[in-house]
Amino acid sequence: xxxxxxxxxxxxxxxxxxxxxxxxxxxxxxxxxxxxxxxxxxxxxxxxxxxxxxxxxxxxxxxxxxxxxxxxxxxxxxxxxxxxxxxxxxxxxxxxxxxxxxxxxxxxxxxxxxxxxxxxxxxxxxxxxxxxxxxxxxxxxxxxxxxxxxxxxxxxxxxxxxxxxxxxxxxxxxxxxxxxxxxxxxxxxxxxxxxxxxxxxxxxxxxxxxxxxxxxxxxxxxxxxxxxxxxxxxxxxxxxxxxxxxxxxxxxxxxxxxxxxxxxxxxxxxxxxxxxxxxxxxxxxxxxxxxxxxxxxxxxxxxxxxxxxxxxxxxxxxxxxxxxxxxxxxxxxxxxxxxxxxxxxxxxxxxxxxxxxxxxxxxxxxxxxxxxxxxxxxxxxxxxxxxxxxxxxxxxxxxxxxxxxxxxxxxxxxxxxxxxxxxxxxxxxxxxxxxxxxxxxxxxxxxxx
Numbered sequence: 421x422x423x424x425x426x427x428x429x430x431x432x433x434x435x436x437x438x439x440x441x442x443x444x445x446x447x448x449x450x451x452x453x454x455x456x457x458x459x460x461x462x463x464x465x466x467x468x469x470x471x472x473x474x475x476x477x478x479x480x481x482x483x484x485x486x487x488x489x490x491x492x493x494x495x496x497x498x499x500x501x502x503x504x505x506x507x508x509x510x511x512x513x514x515x516x517x518x519x520x521x522x523x524x525x526x527x528x529x530x531x532x533x534x535x536x537x538x539x540x541x542x543x544x545x546x547x548x549x550x551x552x553x554x555x556x557x558x559x560x561x562x563x564x565x566x567x568x569x570x571x572x573x574x575x576x577x578x579x580x581x582x583x584x585x586x587x588x589x590x591x592x593x594x595x596x597x598x599x600x601x602x603x604x605x606x607x608x609x610x611x612x613x614x615x616x617x618x619x620x621x622x623x624x625x626x627x628x629x630x631x632x633x634x635x636x637x638x639x640x641x642x643x644x645x646x647x648x649x650x651x652x653x654x655x656x657x658x659x660x661x662x663x664x665x666x667x668x669x670x671x672x673x674x675x676x677x678x679x680x681x682x683x684x685x686x687x688x689x690x691x692x693x694x695x696x697x698x699x700x701x702x703x704x705x706x707x708x709x710x711x712x713x714x715x716x717x718x719x720x721x722x723x724x725x726x727x728x729x730x731x732x733x734x735x736x737x738x739x740x741x742x743x744x745x746x747x748x749x750x751x752x753x754x755x756x757x758x759x760x761x762x763x764x765x766x767x768x769x770x771x772x773x774x775x776x777x778x779x780x781x782x783x784x785x786x787x788x789x790x791x792x793x794x795x796x797x798x799x800x801x802x803x804x805x806x807x808x809x810x811x812x813x814x815x816x817x818x819x820x821x822x823x824x825x826x827x828x829x830x831x832x833x834x835x836x837x838x839x840x841x842x843x844x845x846x847x848x849x850x851x852x853x854x855x856x857x858x859x860x861x862x863x864x865x866x867x868x869x
Contacts (some may be wrong), residue, residue, distance in 0.1 A: 425535065426454045428462030430487070431560065432480055433470030435567045435616055435651075435823075436587075437498055438560060439551070441468045444497070444527045446556030451528045464493045464516070464531065469500035471586060473753035488514040495534065497524055499586045505543050516540065521587050522547025525555065547573065547588035553601035564611040564802050564837045565822050570598055570636065571617035575626070578681075579692040579759040580721065580752065583618055590618065592627040595636050602643045611802050611839055612647040613640070614822065620650050621657020634661040641669035646839055647802070649821060651677045655703045656695060663710050673818045674714040676707065681721050683738035684731040690763070691724060704742050715819045717746035722779060723772030724752045725763035732775050739782055745790045746825050747783040749776045784849045791826070791847035794819070798857045798865040801842040803834045815842070817852070832856030 427448055431441045444466065449455060456462045465487050470476040480500045487494050496508055497519040505518050516534040519527065520543030533540045550572040551557070559566055571592040574584050602613055615636075617623060624632030633650075640648055648671050653662075655678050666672050682688055685697030707714055720735060739747065751772035754761045794817075804827075805814040813830040820826050832855050834840045841857040857865075 424451075424453045425463035425531070426456045426461060427531070428456045428459045428465045430459070430465060430467045430483055432468060432483065433472070433476060433498060435614070436569065436572070436618075437468055437470060439557075439567055439569050439616075440498065440521070440524045442557045442559055443551045443555050444468070444524050445558040445560070447525065447528050448531070449558055450556045453528075453531065459487065459490075459492065462492070464495055464534070466495045466497055466527070469496060469498040471499035471503040472582065473755065475753070484508075484512060484515075488512055493534070495519065495527075495530065497527070502543060502547070502586050503582075505541060509539060509541065518543060520544055520547060522549040525549055525551065547586075548591065550591050550593060552593055552597045553604060559608075561822070562804050562837070563609060564804060566605045566608075566610045566613055568598065568602060568605065568613045568615050569593070569617060570615050570620060570623050571626075574618035575622070576619065577692055579690065579763070580724065580755070582755045582757050585757050587618070590622060590626050592617075592624050592632075594627065595624075595632065595639050598636060599639050599643065602640055602645065606643050606645045609837065610645055611837065612649060612822075613643075613645055614649045614651055615640075616651045618652060619654050619657070620652045621654045621662065631657060631659070633657065634659070634665040637662070637665040637669055637672050641671055643671075646671055646800070647818060648672045649675050649818075651821070652679060653677055654696075655680065656699060658703060658707060660710075663707065667711060674711045675818060675821065676711075676714055676716050677821065678704075678716060678718045680718045682724065682727075682731075682735060683720075684734040687724055687727055687731050690726055690760075691721075692759070700738075701742075715745045716742075717748075717821065717825065718744050719748040719750065720779065721750050721752050722775040723767040723769075725760055725767065726765040727752075727767055727775075732778075736779060736782055739779060739786070743786050743790065744783070745819060746787065747780070748824070749779045749783075751776050788847070788849040791849065791852055794844045794852055795847055796844065798841050798843050798862060799828075799854075800839055801828055801830065801854075803830070803836055803838050803840060806836060813856075815840075817842070826851040828852040828854055830854050830856060 469480040494515045495517045501518040502520045517530050517540035522544045523542045530540050573588040573590045575590045688697035799817040801815040803815040842854040843857045844854040846853040
């Protein structure tokens, strides 16, 4: 039995946070610490928190309070630790340490210091660290999927966003480092790599003096993994070179996650994204012309300060015009450290809620139409779950990103983690339904082409 204290994790927040958790797990396991799935069996619970918006902070606080009430020794890491370092130690006696977003690599030392009775504050004022392929990592995703961080932090200063305050300025990894980790993950049997950063289309600007996403994609195409997907691709960074790289590299999925946030130039200017408003339509039209198979996902914020009925109607018409495959809609969340917090003409919550519901109701029939267009097609599907009672399989085609889009419910037999052809037989606004394809299905598909 290990003489070292047992550790448990509570992971909250985004996939960038997930990677931090995975590195902390890897470091602790390498150092010989037992990791328990159950918090009841752990001596310390590491809570990797989110502080992006108020709702995320509330979830983090609920988790911390519940653990404190159970008299657990808590190590608070992540964005909330970076954000409220002094307050957390002062208000939560059970918190034995706070660890910033640029300091998770020190987790083994933090646990050792906490064991001596020290209340540890390990937080860099300006986060600069980013893990690479040599940093131990224990994945928490299913066996078929892994997130691959290409950069950390952000150089933009959008008026509503607190991310630069929490995670620092952009710092990219080298192409060689990213490819090396991709090869490690492929060797583990990963079928899908999801490239993430705060602005993936800005990858390399800080390191090479200009964006290098196209070059990165071409190098990653040499890694033996069926799917490479990009998240957080800002529209202005989807250049001709990037489009060419997507089109010419078979394992790069033509899936574009475009965080547009709004369509009206006035609101985009107020958001400190004025460059975007002049080019949204042109870029989207070019993507559809040059990548006709592209799947486009986006997110919008409704109720930003000063948003009028006219601005909102512009957004509704924009969504109707471009017919995105997947849309997420969020109401504006005022964050104290951002310029938007003190802007005039704040929109009442009930108006924001109504606008969110209207925009989602506009998008639903579009999503249904886009999904119904898949009926009758044979598509490759990554099998991720099986219902133990019914045997029904659940997976995703390339048009669905993990955790944020829909799934495919499948009849038939296949191994978990396998990539199998599936005949799509039905669809709703969110998900697809199908069966494992037969030889006849595959023959018809070839003849149809």
